[in-house]
Amino acid sequence: MTEIERLLxxxxxxxxxxxxxxxSLTATLHGITAAQATAHPLAGAHSIWEIVLHLETWIRTVYRRVEQNKLIGPTDAENWPxxxxxxxxxxxxxxxxxxGQAHEQLLARLGHLRDNDxxxxxAPAPDYSAGTPGSYYVLLHGLVQHHLYHTGQIALLRKAFA
Incomplete structure (x- = not known):
């Protein structure tokens, strides 16, 4: 198995x-209603819906970073829509x-990478100062970790509805 296959x-x-x-993220989201997804059961915490939009933003951001080989955005507004x-x-x-569509598009794009990629x-982007340049390896493992981190948050928010 290649490293790309392991990442996928x-x-x-x-x-x-x-x-x-x-x-998984989808198992954690299963059965959540729109009313639950918009709720703020913990003061100062994002709602489940906000987290889902944030996750989509970062999947699309990583896709663009790989496509353009640049450390690019999101803007503050895009980060937490x-x-x-x-x-x-x-x-x-x-x-x-x-x-789900963003996830599938990213996996399709990553399927074209090779281990040496x-x-x-x-490359640093002149108009984006947040974050530090790094390798694709760090970027992609970081996104998996990001998924798991926010899945844990959603699981905790779900407990408020029990």
Whole structure:
């Protein structure tokens, strides 16, 4: 198995597979209603819906970083997007579907990388000062860790509804 194949396996496990850390992201989201997703049961914490939008942002950001080989954004507004004004069950299902589409697009893009690409360094972008340049290896492992971190947050928020 190549390192790229191992990374793809880790993304799949964290997103909708058998994750070593616990339930996958999709398993943790299963059964959450739009009302629960918009709730703020913990003072100062993001809602589940906000976390889902944030996760989508970072999947798309990593996709763009790999595509352009640059350490680029998101902007502050993109990093934590607002939940739509109409936050009903249909919009909640669409948000989850967009997250899944972003995930699949990223995996398809990463499937074209080779192991030696993991050593490539992201070029700094002159208009983006947050973050430090690093290798694709660090970027991609970091995104898997990001998924697991926020899946844990969602699991804790779910407990507030029990």
């Amino acid at each position: 396996d880790q993304f799949r496990r964290a997103y909708n597979g058998d994750s070593w850390a616990g339930p 607002n939940v739509p004004a109409v936050a009903d069950d249909a919009a909640w299902q669409q948000a989850q579907a967009r997250l 993991l050593n490539r360094e992201l």
